[in-house]
Amino acid sequence: xxxxxxxxxxxxxxxxxxxxxxxxxxxxxxxxxxxxxxxxxxxxxxxxxxxxxxxxxxxxxxxxxxxxxxxxxxxxxxxxxxxxxxxxxxxxxxxxxxxxxxxxxxxxxxxxxxxxxxxxxxxxxxxxxxxxxxxxxxxxxxxxxxxxxxxxxxxxxxxxxxxxxxxxxxxxxxxxxxxxxxxxxxxxxxxxxxxxxxxxxxxxxxxxxxxxxxxxxxxxxxxxxxxxxxxxxxxxxxxxxxxxxxxxxxxxxxxxxxxxxxxxxxxxxxxxxxxxxxxxxxxxxxxxxxxxx
Amino acid sequence: xxxxxxxxxxxxxxxxxxxxxxxxxxxxxxxxxxxxxxxxxxxxxxxxxxxxxxxxxxxxxxxxxxxxxxxxxxxxxxxxxxxxxxxxxxxxxxxxxxxxxxxxxxxxxxxxxxxxxxxxxxxxxxxxxxxxxxxxxxxxxxxxxxxxxxxxxxxxxxxxxxxxxxxxxxxxxxxxxxxxxxxxxxxxxxxxxxxxxxxxxxxxxxxxxxxxxxxxxxxxxxxxxxxxxxxxxxxxxxxxxxxxxxxxxxxxxxxxxxxxxxxxxxxxxxxxxxxxxxxxxxxxxxxxxxxxxxxxxxxxxxxxxxxxxxxxxxxxxxxxxxxxxxxxxxxxxxxxxxxxxxxxxxxxxxxxxxxxxxxxxxxxxxxxxxxxx
Numbered sequence: 001x002x003x004x005x006x007x008x009x010x011x012x013x014x015x016x017x018x019x020x021x022x023x024x025x026x027x028x029x030x031x032x033x034x035x036x037x038x039x040x041x042x043x044x045x046x047x048x049x050x051x052x053x054x055x056x057x058x059x060x061x062x063x064x065x066x067x068x069x070x071x072x073x074x075x076x077x078x079x080x081x082x083x084x085x086x087x088x089x090x091x092x093x094x095x096x097x098x099x100x101x102x103x104x105x106x107x108x109x110x111x112x113x114x115x116x117x118x119x120x121x122x123x124x125x126x127x128x129x130x131x132x133x134x135x136x137x138x139x140x141x142x143x144x145x146x147x148x149x150x151x152x153x154x155x156x157x158x159x160x161x162x163x164x165x166x167x168x169x170x171x172x173x174x175x176x177x178x179x180x181x182x183x184x185x186x187x188x189x190x191x192x193x194x195x196x197x198x199x200x201x202x203x204x205x206x207x208x209x210x211x212x213x214x215x216x217x218x219x220x221x222x223x224x225x226x227x228x229x230x231x232x233x234x235x236x237x238x239x240x241x242x243x244x245x246x247x248x249x250x251x252x253x254x255x256x257x258x259x260x261x262x263x264x265x266x267x268x269x270x271x272x273x274x275x276x277x278x279x280x281x282x283x284x285x286x287x288x289x290x291x292x293x
Numbered sequence: 294x295x296x297x298x299x300x301x302x303x304x305x306x307x308x309x310x311x312x313x314x315x316x317x318x319x320x321x322x323x324x325x326x327x328x329x330x331x332x333x334x335x336x337x338x339x340x341x342x343x344x345x346x347x348x349x350x351x352x353x354x355x356x357x358x359x360x361x362x363x364x365x366x367x368x369x370x371x372x373x374x375x376x377x378x379x380x381x382x383x384x385x386x387x388x389x390x391x392x393x394x395x396x397x398x399x400x401x402x403x404x405x406x407x408x409x410x411x412x413x414x415x416x417x418x419x420x421x422x423x424x425x426x427x428x429x430x431x432x433x434x435x436x437x438x439x440x441x442x443x444x445x446x447x448x449x450x451x452x453x454x455x456x457x458x459x460x461x462x463x464x465x466x467x468x469x470x471x472x473x474x475x476x477x478x479x480x481x482x483x484x485x486x487x488x489x490x491x492x493x494x495x496x497x498x499x500x501x502x503x504x505x506x507x508x509x510x511x512x513x514x515x516x517x518x519x520x521x522x523x524x525x526x527x528x529x530x531x532x533x534x535x536x537x538x539x540x541x542x543x544x545x546x547x548x549x550x551x552x553x554x555x556x557x558x559x560x561x562x563x564x565x566x567x568x569x570x571x572x573x574x575x576x577x578x579x580x581x582x583x584x585x586x587x588x589x590x591x592x593x594x595x596x597x598x599x600x601x602x603x604x605x606x607x608x609x610x611x612x613x614x615x616x617x618x619x620x621x622x623x624x625x626x627x628x629x630x631x632x633x634x635x636x637x638x639x640x641x642x643x644x645x646x647x648x649x650x651x652x653x654x655x656x657x658x659x660x661x662x663x664x665x666x
Contacts, residue, residue: 260391
């Protein structure tokens with residue numbers, strides 16, 4: 001009698017366990033719905049509204065006028081500047097981050113842990129403090145300027161310019177590039193290097209034909225993780241750009257906090273989001289082709 | 294903790310600048326909806342016993358900047374009126390829209406706001422017109438400040454003028470015109486304030502217009518003037534405007550009076566200029582909200598805070614330029630002896646910033662064009 005009942009009990013238990021497992025996703029789902037999907041929906045709805053800037057009352061006439069205003073030269077040039085800076089930051093992070101991740105992954109485990117801590121620990125301090133510290137590093141008579149002046153006889157006049165914004169952004173986003181690439185590299189079996197070497201591949205060819213293709217998913221993840229937030233960055237341009245370089249993030253913040261024009265600010269935010277989504281979809285379409293090649 | 298009398302002297306106990314305070318406020322402004330919701334969840338902010346004899350019992354909730362209150366004012370008031378509680382939520386925003394949105398939540402009984410935000414709050418219908426008979430100490434506030442802040446109790450103001458190093462410039466600066474004229478010579482060593490109202494307001498005064506102009510052609514001229522000087526600017530700064538004046542890395546700064554006064558204590562060679570074309574100034578104060586159920590408590594607290602000794606406590610704690618001349622005798626010498634901060638004759642040449650109405654969007658547009666140029 002036991003034999004037939006045991007499997008059904010097991011089935012009941014496993015069904016129960018599966019139900020419990022599904023329950024585990026509930027908190028995350030609720031959180032995502034409440035604090036991501038719903039606000040995003042609200043921003044989108046607001047973007048089609050109009051606002052009385054005296055009373056701050058929003059009326060929803062479903063107008064696209066906020067999007068039309070985005071087509072002006074001021075906003076388009078600002079958007080292009082943001083795209084350029086975001087792409088530049090992402091490329092620089094990839095260029096610097098890949099060799100660094102490769103170097104870390106090729107060390108003994110204990111050294112790897114130490115080096116990873118070296119990448120991560122500075123980021124335990126406040127983002128604002130770290131960004132402001134670059135003002136001291138880059139200012140005239142600061143450490144960087146003294147080195148440059150000692151070597152070239154010229155002062156390093158990059159603070160409060162787009163170049164100092166780029167420096168700050170690369171510094172801030174570099175770990176976000178290093179970590180996913182490191183994870184991808186760390187998963188590559190050492191046997192593959194040996195096999196490639198046995199087949200006559202020299203180190204550069206091993207890197208090009210074995211390491212890089214296998215690390216590409218990590219690189220693409222890094223590009224997304226860095227590129228998306230870099231596009232909307234507004235704190236670093238404000239601090240290191242000396243308020244002289246306008247980015248699309250600054251305009252959105254200004255519309256929300258200074259003018260209080262939520263519909264126009266929302267339209268700018270939604271437009272930026274759409275542009276980013278187009279770029280991400282394009283990347284997704286290109287990725288398999290690149291991997292196949 | 295900063296106490297009255299601990300005002301910055303020779304670089305000791307440097308107080309947070311107003312703009313540093315505002316920065317914190319701006320960061321907090323991002324959390325307005327969350328904090329409003331939290332307050333909502335805690336129930337109505339106002340509570341009152343309802344009994345006429347105990348009309349001062351209850352809790353009045355105030356929106357304020359962090360540390361923007363006399364060190365002992367609240368404590369002394371609550372001691373004087375047992376059962377009364379003044380609760381500060383230090384999330385006041387530095388932006389007009391942020392302030393008004395905050396006041397609209399209905400979670401506050403009174404709050405700190407500048408004249409622009411106050412006028413907009415009046416237009417929205419949020420403010421209870423003051424009953425000055427309940428706040429007799431308003432008589433201590435100089436008339437010019439009462440006129441500049443008619444819908445509430447003025448607490449402080451800040452002039453936007455020029456700080457510079459005459460020893461480096463080699464000549465006396467007296468006007469905004471001098472700043473624009475000298476810009477090519479001191480290219481890269483001039484800083485301006487990164488706030489549209491203050492920066493554009495000053496540029497408008499340079500051009501001979503009102504610092505509150507809403508005339509498109511005047512704003513266009515203002516934009517051109519700022520774009521012309523921009524290549525010579527080191528930066529538009531949001532904090533530490535005049536810090537570079539100390540070591541000479543900045544030689545001319547569009548700056549706030551309190552900031553120049555602070556930097557002067559570290560570098561006596563710095564000089565402050567009341568520009569001949571005039572200057573703009575922000576003025577802020579406390580406003581009572583219509584939605585409050587404890588207005589008698591709010592008015593009593595306002596009256597108490599205006600007592601010269603209590604008001605001096607506020608000035609000594611914050612280091613701000615002050616609006617109550619009779620409080621001078623209680624104010625630390627480092628502030629009261631400063632011709633920059635003391636209310637004086639030069640105030641006649643000051644234009645207070647007021648609400649721009651629908652022209653706010655145009656100002657923002659012009660400001661963005663300056664920044665993008």
